[in-house]
Amino acid sequence: MDSSAALPSPPLSRVVVSGGTHGNELGGVCLVKEWLRGDSAPCLERSSFTAQPLLANPRATEQGVRYVNTDLNRCFKTHTLR
Secondary structure (H helix, E strand, O other), X not given: XXXXXXXXXXXXXXXXXXXXXXXXXXXXHHHHHHHHHOOOHHHXXXXXXXXXXXXXXXXXXXXXXXXXXXXXXXXXXXXXXX
16 A cells, blocks of 8 residues: 555544554553543644544453454555545
């Protein structure tokens, strides 16, 4: 897959911020859980875009392993993100 592909046009107005893609890397998990509590919700909205927090791999996070069955980091393909 060509990683130099042009960004979609017009600019994105919504993004997902995922934590826990790798269940044993907890920095993003802690951040997403904080955002989901609602205490930090204003930092997810800007005039140009909104961000939706997502706990990406809760089973792996609970088990303290990188992934269960499939490494989610290998699932981001250009044709599936459109």
